[in-house]
Amino acid sequence: MNFKVMAKNAVEYAKCDGIVLDWTRESVLCVEKILIRYRAEYSGQKDARWKLSSFSACYATYVGELMLKNGLKKRGFMWKTFSGIKNLPVLKREEEEIPLWTAARKIVFEKADSGLCELYDKYLPQS
Numbered sequence: 001m002n003f004k005v006m007a008k009n010a011v012e013y014a015k016c017d018g019i020v021l022d023w024t025r026e027s028v029l030c031v032e033k034i035l036i037r038y039r040a041e042y043s044g045q046k047d048a049r050w051k052l053s054s055f056s057a058c059y060a061t062y063v064g065e066l067m068l069k070n071g072l073k074k075r076g077f078m079w080k081t082f083s084g085i086k087n088l089p090v091l092k093r094e095e096e097e098i099p100l101w102t103a104a105r106k107i108v109f110e111k112a113d114s115g116l117c118e119l120y121d122k123y124l125p126q127s
Helices: 003-016 025-042 048-072 100-109 116-123
Strands: 078-080 090-093 096-098
Touching (some): 003 025, 025 048, 025 100, 048 096, 048 100, 048 116
Antiparallel strands (some): 078 090
């Protein structure tokens, strides 16, 4: 899995919607809003589950790449596939996991209104 390409795809998808993901903490809030909008937009469509799974993965990967860039890589975190909850990719350091894909799926499938911002703030607190 090429996580950098997936993150760049998220930036391009957002751009098509007129939203700029600028690799800042504020863009994580934009990602959550995008996922909430997609949840409403695709609800009830025949292929909604596949679309929402794909979009949530892409946008969660963007948040993960942002977190790695902003300090988690230096702290030893990296992507691990087939790990974490439901065997979804996670950012991992030793036994510590950050389940970004799971958080994004909760937004689109379980009607959570947030989750990604909380994970970002927990691991990269604002100074």
